[in-house]
Amino acid sequence: MSLRLDPREHAPLFLRLLVSLVAGLAALLLVAIPVMAAGANPFEAYLLMAQGAFGSMFALSETLNRATPLILTGLAAAVAFRARLWNIGAEGQLYMGALAAVMVGSGFLQLPAPLAIPAIMLAGFLAGGLMMVIPAMLKQRFGADEVVITLLLNFVVILFIQMLIEGPLKDPLAMGWPQSVPLVAEARFDKLIPRLRMHWGLIVGLVAALILWLMVKRTVLGFEIKAVGENKAAARFAGIPVDATMLKVALISGGLAGLAGVSEVAGVKGYLSADLSPGFGYSGIVVAMLAGLSPIGSVLAAIFIAAVFVGADSMSRATGISNYLADLVVALSLLCVLVGGFFLRFRLRWQSRQEA
Amino acid sequence: MDVLLDIFASANFWAAAIRIATPLIFGVLGALICERAGVLNLGIEGIFVAGAMAGWLAVYLGAGLWGGVLIAALAGALFGLLHAFLTVILGLSQHVSGIGITLLATSASYFTYRTTLPDVSSPPRIAPFQPIAVPGLSDLPFIGPALFQQTLLTWLALVLVAIVAFVLYRTPLGLAIRAVGDNPASVEAQGLSVRGLRIGAVVIGSALMALGGAFLTMSAFDAFFFGMVNGRGWICIALVVFASWQPGKALLGALLFGAFDAFQIRLQAEIGQVVPGQVFLMMPYLLSILALVLVARKADYPRALLQPWTKGQRH
Numbered sequence A: 001m002s003l004r005l006d007p008r009e010h011a012p013l014f015l016r017l018l019v020s021l022v023a024g025l026a027a028l029l030l031v032a033i034p035v036m037a038a039g040a041n042p043f044e045a046y047l048l049m050a051q052g053a054f055g056s057m058f059a060l061s062e063t064l065n066r067a068t069p070l071i072l073t074g075l076a077a078a079v080a081f082r083a084r085l086w087n088i089g090a091e092g093q094l095y096m097g098a099l100a101a102v103m104v105g106s107g108f109l110q111l112p113a114p115l116a117i118p119a120i121m122l123a124g125f126l127a128g129g130l131m132m133v134i135p136a137m138l139k140q141r142f143g144a145d146e147v148v149i150t151l152l153l154n155f156v157v158i159l160f161i162q163m164l165i166e167g168p169l170k171d172p173l174a175m176g177w178p179q180s181v182p183l184v185a186e187a188r189f190d191k192l193i194p195r196l197r198m199h200w201g202l203i204v205g206l207v208a209a210l211i212l213w214l215m216v217k218r219t220v221l222g223f224e225i226k227a228v229g230e231n232k233a234a235a236r237f238a239g240i241p242v243d244a245t246m247l248k249v250a251l252i253s254g255g256l257a258g259l260a261g262v263s264e265v266a267g268v269k270g271y272l273s274a275d276l277s278p279g280f281g282y283s284g285i286v287v288a289m290l291a292g293l294s295p296i297g298s299v300l301a302a303i304f305i306a307a308v309f310v311g312a313d314s315m316s317r318a319t320g321i322s323n324y325l326a327d328l329v330v331a332l333s334l335l336c337v338l339v340g341g342f343f344l345r346f347r348l349r350w351q352s353r354q355e356a
Numbered sequence B: 001m002d003v004l005l006d007i008f009a010s011a012n013f014w015a016a017a018i019r020i021a022t023p024l025i026f027g028v029l030g031a032l033i034c035e036r037a038g039v040l041n042l043g044i045e046g047i048f049v050a051g052a053m054a055g056w057l058a059v060y061l062g063a064g065l066w067g068g069v070l071i072a073a074l075a076g077a078l079f080g081l082l083h084a085f086l087t088v089i090l091g092l093s094q095h096v097s098g099i100g101i102t103l104l105a106t107s108a109s110y111f112t113y114r115t116t117l118p119d120v121s122s123p124p125r126i127a128p129f130q131p132i133a134v135p136g137l138s139d140l141p142f143i144g145p146a147l148f149q150q151t152l153l154t155w156l157a158l159v160l161v162a163i164v165a166f167v168l169y170r171t172p173l174g175l176a177i178r179a180v181g182d183n184p185a186s187v188e189a190q191g192l193s194v195r196g197l198r199i200g201a202v203v204i205g206s207a208l209m210a211l212g213g214a215f216l217t218m219s220a221f222d223a224f225f226f227g228m229v230n231g232r233g234w235i236c237i238a239l240v241v242f243a244s245w246q247p248g249k250a251l252l253g254a255l256l257f258g259a260f261d262a263f264q265i266r267l268q269a270e271i272g273q274v275v276p277g278q279v280f281l282m283m284p285y286l287l288s289i290l291a292l293v294l295v296a297r298k299a300d301y302p303r304a305l306l307q308p309w310t311k312g313q314r315h
Helices: A013-030 A032-037 A042-054 A057-082 A090-105 A113-142 A146-166 A201-218 A220-230 A232-237 A242-269 A280-290 A295-319 A324-345 B002-009 B011-036 B044-060 B065-089 B094-116 B143-147 B152-170 B172-182 B184-189 B194-220 B232-242 B247-271 B277-296
Strands: A002-007 A346-351
Touching: A013 A032, A013 A280, A013 A295, A013 A324, A032 A042, A032 A324, A032 B094, A042 A057, A042 A295, A057 A090, A057 A201, A057 A220, A057 A242, A057 A280, A057 A295, A090 A113, A090 A146, A090 A242, A090 A280, A113 A146, A113 A242, A113 B277, A146 B232, A146 B277, A201 A220, A201 A242, A201 A295, A220 A232, A220 A242, A232 A242, A242 A280, A280 A295, A280 A324, A280 B094, A295 A324, A324 A346, A324 B065, A324 B094, B002 B247, B011 B044, B011 B143, B011 B152, B011 B172, B011 B194, B011 B232, B011 B247, B044 B065, B044 B094, B044 B194, B044 B232, B065 B094, B065 B194, B152 B172, B152 B194, B152 B247, B172 B184, B172 B194, B184 B194, B194 B232, B232 B247, B232 B277, B247 B277
Parallel strands: none
Antiparallel strands: A002 A346
């Protein structure tokens, strides 16, 4: 008997779901080791995390609040990775989207809410999109690798934001804190339920997921993205405008990350500061991979990742274990789902010697 | 103009340039070895953090300085082994695995730091590597202070450039490593193990990256800060392309970069009142992007970079 690997043409849906589920669980199980190393009981820690993330209406609202930007950055990564455009710059695009929202929505345009909200969303989408279109064009024109450029741009953007909120955009009423002037009331997202923090950004995220799902399944662009992602040369040979498709993907991907920034400013903070995102852009990559690049899956994966963060914060307050545990779970989820991808590509089969 | 001349004529400026270049030399060499063998290692940013934390913590807990360096290298090698397992053995996406390694190494380092030192408000310090004075040479005008303000880790980095160049171009092992990133089929035809060579290269390369991190906490500074690596790993990935995957040019690129960075810090002191500080801080990243864009067309990527290899594979 020997073990043989047979390539798979297509992995069934249930198997893909199973891989993501097992990957998330495996990541949670693996952190039992650092929890024990920190001198705590892992079962107690898991229980506290679950309670912290889902144990009350307040906890649930916090989790969905945290999931909102992750849905959008997850979609941003998912649509780009589908076309094999490596957008690792969602963090910077998020900040550019937030910046655009503040520039449009802090009062120099006097608009009623039904116009102000679409205006800041459009501005944020375009600003984020532009931040990804530039590296995509540099790739097409000069062959420059978009991975490193988008990664480096994240650092440039955050410094640019710091410069603006300590300079021209600084709120004179913020008692010296480096934060931007606030959005006007008309440009703020309403809360979904009074006294809970979750807001209309969640609906934006869900609608975006739905639109992206329809686009992937039902539109010419969706087909073109798939073709470009699977084989660029073949797509070009088949007459698909590869470069134009890539630029559209870049705009959509960066734009979605920009919307995440708009949502955080308009739904949570009300102003722009340099600590707006604790790495939502990077976690978005994990969301997309856990979701198998599926738009609907991204919503579920974002809720999972958000629950890990919110749960770990709460567990950390109760036990004193560092909440960097959440980042460990997120990193391990990514690596576990990557390994899971191996089983989607290959079928393991035992075979007897005669067969071979 | 006088300002510029003053800056370039000062030995302290060149000493700072070499100091800033040192972690990049380690990082670029590490990335270069991995990529020459056909494996992109985006784990570099996290491996820098792991090296910085592990080396520092070992010394803080009582190890000697060189013990700390060894621990840092081991931590890097360990994450390299994981990256090699995922990308070389399982043939999974080098991009995604690398990002995963960066996230894992960073969060594991932060978690370990917080767990080991739960109650510190300001980062505790260690006694770092000290500059070594060479009697006679240190007293040379200009060159003396520029070169001999450096610690042994900087000298290690410079020696490693020579060693890596020698091994890559003058030994059968180097030939095999270069071939495995260009034309793995030819290596297999020689009866050598493609996977073995790649795993070895990624492990060694990752250990070197970790030394870049260790330099930060054990020589440039004397403590570990969150976010102290600050994109240095990504800059190394850009510098490798700029250096055409050659150790000599990698050294030159890192030194140019160090000189530029030291220059902008001094310029900031001169004209910082009129230009916001962030403009200067952006420069290293923008410079890396510019370098990447300028050389991209001519860049001679190792031909089998990003391509997994299965034994007996035919093209």
